[in-house]
Amino acid sequence: MSGWRFERPPNLPLPRPTEEAQPFFNALKERRLVVQCCSNCGALQHPPRAMCGSCQSMTFHWEEMSGKGCVYSYVVTHQAVHPALAGHTPLATVEVELAEGPRITSNLVDVPPEAVKIGMAVEVVFERVVAGVVLALFRHSGAADSAISN
Amino acid sequence: MSFSNAVAIVGVGETDYSRASGRTELALSLQAIRAALDDAGIEPREVDGLMKWWVDTSTEAEVAANLGIPDLAWWGEVNQAGNVGAPLVAHAAAAIHAGLANVVVIYRGVNGRSGRRYGRGDVTGQGGRGVGAFTEPHGLLTPQHGLAMVARRRMHDTGIASRHFGMQAVAQRRHANRNPRATFYGRTLSLEEHQASRLIVDPFHLFDCCLETDGGGALVLASADRARELGKPLVLIRAAAQSGPGVGSPAVRGAKRLFDMAGIGRGDVDVIQIYDHFGPFVLFALEDYGFVDDAAPLVEEGGTDFDSGRLPVNTSGGHLSEAYLQGINHLIEATRQVRGESTAQVRDVRFSFCDTGIGTGSVILERGES
Ligand SMILES: [Zn+2]
Numbered sequence: 065m066s067g068w069r070f071e072r073p074p075n076l077p078l079p080r081p082t083e084e085a086q087p088f089f090n091a092l093k094e095r096r097l098v099v100q101c102c103s104n105c106g107a108l109q110h111p112p113r114a115m116c117g118s119c120q121s122m123t124f125h126w127e128e129m130s131g132k133g134c135v136y137s138y139v140v141t142h143q144a145v146h147p148a149l150a151g152h153t154p155l156a157t158v159e160v161e162l163a164e165g166p167r168i169t170s171n172l173v174d175v176p177p178e179a180v181k182i183g184m185a186v187e188v189v190f191e192r193v194v195a196g197v198v199l200a201l202f203r204h205s206g207a208a209d210s211a212i213s214n
Numbered sequence: 215m216s217f218s219n220a221v222a223i224v225g226v227g228e229t230d231y232s233r234a235s236g237r238t239e240l241a242l243s244l245q246a247i248r249a250a251l252d253d254a255g256i257e258p259r260e261v262d263g264l265m266k267w268w269v270d271t272s273t274e275a276e277v278a279a280n281l282g283i284p285d286l287a288w289w290g291e292v293n294q295a296g297n298v299g300a301p302l303v304a305h306a307a308a309a310i311h312a313g314l315a316n317v318v319v320i321y322r323g324v325n326g327r328s329g330r331r332y333g334r335g336d337v338t339g340q341g342g343r344g345v346g347a348f349t350e351p352h353g354l355l356t357p358q359h360g361l362a363m364v365a366r367r368r369m370h371d372t373g374i375a376s377r378h379f380g381m382q383a384v385a386q387r388r389h390a391n392r393n394p395r396a397t398f399y400g401r402t403l404s405l406e407e408h409q410a411s412r413l414i415v416d417p418f419h420l421f422d423c424c425l426e427t428d429g430g431g432a433l434v435l436a437s438a439d440r441a442r443e444l445g446k447p448l449v450l451i452r453a454a455a456q457s458g459p460g461v462g463s464p465a466v467r468g469a470k471r472l473f474d475m476a477g478i479g480r481g482d483v484d485v486i487q488i489y490d491h492f493g494p495f496v497l498f499a500l501e502d503y504g505f506v507d508d509a510a511p512l513v514e515e516g517g518t519d520f521d522s523g524r525l526p527v528n529t530s531g532g533h534l535s536e537a538y539l540q541g542i543n544h545l546i547e548a549t550r551q552v553r554g555e556s557t558a559q560v561r562d563v564r565f566s567f568c569d570t571g572i573g574t575g576s577v578i579l580e581r582g583e584s
Binding site for chain 2: 136169
């Protein structure tokens, strides 16, 4: 897989987050991966919601994640089921389970679609896609892959 | 006091299924409703309740005006996705049992191929808005993307494989090959053809994905007492359940409610219909509803075939091979199995099970004494 490099289809939708979710994307611009954290009970929830599902508190802060995790699942798009995908398949999309628990949707920058596997150890990289928009992507890390993530 | 066996499905009907209906979605719905009312032997003027798929473009008011309903007493929708068929049956049965309506029509009419195509990300996507902000920028754009993600993980966890999905697709195609209404009536499918078919969103091959269909379907519900006056085979709603967000699989939670209400066991069910927007979810549902612990050996032994299988599944061909009408065709087929009118009829059906969407809703129908 040496030399392969993810090229994001340039016409994929850009994030247009709700006001509630905006801090997640603001933090990405500062190269920080954050997740909504309940200030009352400490539960993490992603995507963010108005109320904590564990204790019903509505007071939150944003907790910085280690950026480490592993591939929980993945799909590979072969048919251009959206105009933005035309000429850009196969495209692998992964669900990364962060070490802290939450799962986030992303892409792997250094693993070609046919080599993606569940359990791969990954770590976050930040990629500016257009002016003012940074996305959290992941690279295969040096840590040992787990056979079964939970 | 539940509505178990107090309400019946008294009529079913559908239009032809095509890729280009040349009719409006309203016209498709009306045509299907008229067929279902004719089947029931009930005049449109007797209808006083209407329920539709919340995504349906025709309003209850338009349908009522077109049918010449003199007094629409009750109507409603269930909002989620395409998977609301059994929940609509549950709501309608509850309304009839509560005396809010006497004859309720449930309908779905859609130009799913020539109109809005649900498999297209530019149709069903959110343009990066809402929770789509977290998924669409990375290429998760359509219903099949999210479901493929679930399927891939389940394959990893349980060892079920694409060839098992293929075996179920082949079983359903055999059923469709007996059903003149089915889109794939005249086209066979082998396991090799399934495995060789192109990948759409890996792990889904082409023949794991539902059809895109123009068409309409309708059900007519009334009290069991009214049903007995109609002189047709009696199809009672033994149980119905809805299951939404919560902890764990909606099917697992919904199944408990459904079988508790029915007062029967999994082994009492004679024939099964399961919502198959994507074929792998048929096998997942068989496990989640508790029919089998592991669906792989079941399909390896041909266990879902209508004539030789121990658990016949999707006997009209389902969404994969009959038509994609968001579960109303499954409810129609579940009813026909009880009446003995299926083109892939299972012998001596008493209990007919139907799921209308990854556990979100399910019904058990029972053959009653007329
Ligand atoms: Zn909390």
